[in-house]
Amino acid sequence: MTPWNLLDLDRALRAxxxxxxxSPDDQPDWMLDNPAWGHCDITALVINDVLGGDLMVGEVHLDGVQHGFHWWNRLPSGVELDVTREQFMSGQVVTAARVVKRPPxxxxxxxxxxxxxxxxxxxxxxxPEPAV
Known part of the structure; x- marks a missing residue:
């Protein structure tokens, strides 16, 4: 097996x-120039499969109105890793972050x-095998 690094994982996800x-809710707004759009939940799960740690979720707000949720990872070291945050190009703000258990x-x-x-x-x- 060829070793890979975090940048390789990031490239693999983006590709x-x-x-x-x-996400079906986000598909009408998905575009090639914003490929991270609608991928935070399943991307966080794949990263959790590989690196472990906690799943994080927060509320997405635009102009004071909630527009769904955003998912990312907290690694076992405590570092938070969010490879899909860039999807928010319209001034969205993520608030009310909390740790959630991975659903079985x-x-x-x-x-x-x-x-x-x-x-x-x-x-x-x-x-690694999925953590189901």
Missing amino acids: SWAADTC GPLRRWDQYLLLRERVIEYLGHL
Whole structure:
């Protein structure tokens, strides 16, 4: 197995984001020039598979109105890693951050998570088994 680094994981995720892995709620606004849009939840899960740690979630607000939730990771070291934060190009603010337990078993977007994960595996090679 060829070793890889965090930059390799980041590149693999970015190469794997597409309209078919975007959250259905966000698909109408997904564009190639903002590929992270609608991918925070399943991206955080793949990173959690690889690096462990905690899942973080916060509320997304624009002009004082909540527009859903945003997911990212807190690594075992305590460092927070958010590789999809760049999706917020319109002044959205993420508030009310909290740690959440990874849900057991198949998730709401299980098929899209598995598709993203498979694309990352194609890019990098073997990944740890999903934490289900």
